[in-house]
Every structure is written in C-alpha cells, then in structure tokens.
Amino acid sequence: MSNGDLPLSRKTLINRKTLRAMIPLSDRAIFNMEKRGDFPRRIALTSRNVAWDLAEIEEWIESRKRSGARADRPGVTAVA
Numbered sequence: 001m002s003n004g005d006l007p008l009s010r011k012t013l014i015n016r017k018t019l020r021a022m023i024p025l026s027d028r029a030i031f032n033m034e035k036r037g038d039f040p041r042r043i044a045l046t047s048r049n050v051a052w053d054l055a056e057i058e059e060w061i062e063s064r065k066r067s068g069a070r071a072d073r074p075g076v077t078a079v080a
Helices: 016-022 027-036 054-067
Strands: 050-053
Touching (some): 016 054
16 A cells, blocks of 8 residues: 555535535525535535535434434424
C-alpha cells in the first residue's frame, strides 16, 4: 500500500437532486435544519455547487427511524 500504508477513506457525495429523492423535504426545510444542527451540513464544492456526504445522510435517516419520535410542528403546542 502507498500513502504510509493507511487505507484511503472513500466518501460518496450526493448532489441536491439525489438528496431530494432520498429526503422529501423542501430546500428551505433542509437549510433550516442544517442551521439548527438537526441535519448533516452541506459541503461547498464550488461557489455554486454543494453536496452532502451520503453516509451522513443515511445515518440521519436511520437515527430518525430509531427515535420513533414525532417531529414538533412550529407554533403547535401539544395538549395532554
């Protein structure tokens, strides 16, 4: 092996179109969740092109499945 005998880590990046096919949320909803730290951050590839790490997106999906919690709706107060 080269590079000091360390395995190269491979990251698969996905574009917005692929992300939207996986996550049926609006661009604005995704952006707002990113700002709050509730969604994986985008990676700026150029000044006009961004991508997301596929492994991080898949982990986010799995964590949502595992949580089983319902997302809160803005402006709605739960009544017990």
